Structures are given as structure tokens and as C-alpha cells.
Amino acid sequence: MSSEPKIRFGIIGCADISRKVSRAITLAPNAKLSAVASRTLEKATAFATANNFPSEAKIYGSYEALLDDPEIDVVYIPLPTTLHLKWASLAAQKKKHILLEKPVAVCATELDQILAACEANGVQFMDGTMWLHHPRTAKMKEFLHSKDGFGELKTVHSCLTFAADESFHKENIRVKPDLDSLGALGDVGWYCTYSILWAADYEMPKTVIATPGAVISDAGVILACGASLHWGDGKSATFHCSFLTNMTSTITALGTKGTLQVNDLVIPVVEKEASFVVSSNTKVDDLMTSWVPAPSQHVVSTDLPQEVCLIQELSHLVWEVKVNGGQPDLTWASRSRKTQQILDAVKVSIEKGFQTVEIGT
Secondary structure, eight states, X not given: OTTSOOEEEEEEOXXXXXXXXXXXXXXXXXXXXXXXXXXXXXXXXXXXXXXXXXXXXXXXXXXXXXXXXXXXXXXXXXXOGGGHHHHHHHXXXXXXXXXXXXXXXXXXXXXXXXXXXXXXXXXXXXXXXXXXXXXXHHHHHHHHTOTTTTOXXXXXXXXXXXXXOHHHHHHOGGGOTTTOTTHHHHTHHHHHHHHHHHHTTTOOOSEEEEOTTOEEOTTSOEEEEEEEEEOTXXXXXXXXXXXXXXXXXXXXXXXXXXXXXXXXXXXOSBTTEEEEEEEESOEEOTTSSSEEXXXXXXXXXXXXXXXXXXXXXXXXXXXXXXXXXXXXXXXXXXXXXXXXXXXXXXXXXXXXTSOEEEOOO
């Protein structure tokens, strides 16, 4: 990938997450940070200066101006979720490949419109789920596919939470129903749902049931919730997501012969090093004083942070389309859609008094 010429990225919107992504674009060997746009030229200029944009980067005072720039290949869109349909669809119509921040849409119906625009215009789509691109993730998948070490997947538990401060609850877009109506479900719940699907090799569950006790703000936004997912073959999963409790970022996958545990799934404790713990065919000794064999910790190092790996992978896919005449990789769109479908079902279950909801196609 490193031998490929650089794919040119533009950013529309100066959200906090844009700082992390702009750094990732700068560090990726096959990407170039080429432009930023905001609703005012002053804000875009301030963002570019604060985040060390290259001197040749273009600065625009409107989103439309950046999308009209023929020298931009990919547009990163970190705007409020309710704006995704408009701007992602327009970007696709302008033949821009798309990196769309999660949650990718308010609902699967809107996402389908975005994906239809991408398909009609032959552009690559990818969402901003960074942990999927960390080399640790591939190593963990190897263990889950081990017939002797892990066996058959039976249950997954995922928990993603953080304790938001007072200013977050008053001002952040994630608690504003007109900007991001899914709240904690769309934010940290996106990671929970995606991680469960990842563990299940993206096989969709048959039903979803939201856990009673969801916390809803006065504005009608979900601040904390959970759900259980159920498959036709007996597999099950649970998750909990919240803006109200201390930072937790875990997944546990249980198989007939092994267990996988991760305690820092979304953001590694150390940027260039991440670990996971596995146990296989575990019992206790004769005296029942210790585990045999003991669980083992596996550490995976990487020269590039996970967000840089994401940019590198996306740039490679765009290069295949742009230069080699290939077709967009639809894998990423399919996984995003499945995640969105489950979020939709959980939301419906909450609204219907925690009833069981069947997952559609």
C-alpha cells in the first residue's frame, strides 16, 4: 500500500473527532490532508491552524465549495447524524468517496439512501469505526476461528460507557434530539452492536429485546440502555451502553472451548500497543485452587495507530477504484447497514415498552 500515490482527503465540519482524523490522514503513508470546510471561513482557518494542516491545504467557508473541488478524492463527514443523509448523498453525487462518522444515519432507511447514492456514483463507502482496523482485531479473529482453541461461538457480552460531564449533557450534539436523536445508543451503542456482529461473523440475529431500565433524558434522548440479541441457532448476546457510568470498553466472547476478553476495545490503553486475553479448554486443578491452563495475554504492537490503519485501508480501496478501475468494496457498507438495523430494532423495542422486535432484511 505504501507505494501508492497519496489519496487526497477533505474534511467537512470541525468536530472534535476531526482533530484525530486529520492527524491520522497526515500520518497515513498513502493519504494527503488536502482541504477543510466549515460554515465560516474563520472557523475552518482556525481549525486548520490548530491542527497543523499543510500550508498547501485549501480552506473553504462552505461545505459545497469543498465538494465542488475536483482535486479532492475522499470526504470525511463528522457532522451531526441528522445531517448525514444530505451531505453524504451530495458528496456521492459529486463523485467523492466517503468516510462517514458513526452512527452513520438516524435510521437504516436514511442509510439506504446514502448507500444507493454511493452505488449509483461508483464511490467507496466506509464508516469511522477505528478499532476494526487495528492489527489486534485480526489476531482476535484468528482465535475466534480456532476450532480447538475457541470452538463454537455461544454468547457475546459487550459494554461501552463513559461518564459525561455536566457541559456534555447541556451542550453536546449527542444529547440534542434535533442533531443526534439516537444518543448513547448511536454513539457507544454503535460499538457494542458492531463488536457483537464482528464476533458472530456478521450473521444477523433474529430478534432483539431492549433491557428494561433505559434512561431517557427530558429531551427524549437515550442516555443509557441495553439489549439482548438472539439467533436462530441458539446464540445470544447482550450489551450495555451509557453516558452515565465510568469509562468501560469491553467485549467477552464465549465459545464451547474458549473465551476471548478485551478491556480496551475502542481505544487501546496505549496507542501503539493493545492486548487481549484468551483461555482454552479451561478447568480447575484437582484441589480446585487454580485454573488449568491459566488464561494467556497476547500483546499486539503496531507502528501505526488504528485510525491511521483505517485511513490507509480506505485510501487503498479508493486507489483501486480511481486508478485500477476496480469496483467499490461493498463489505464495509453491508456491515454498517447491519449495525444500523440492530440499533433501529433496539430503539423500537424501547419505544414499545421493551418488547421483542424481529430483525428485518
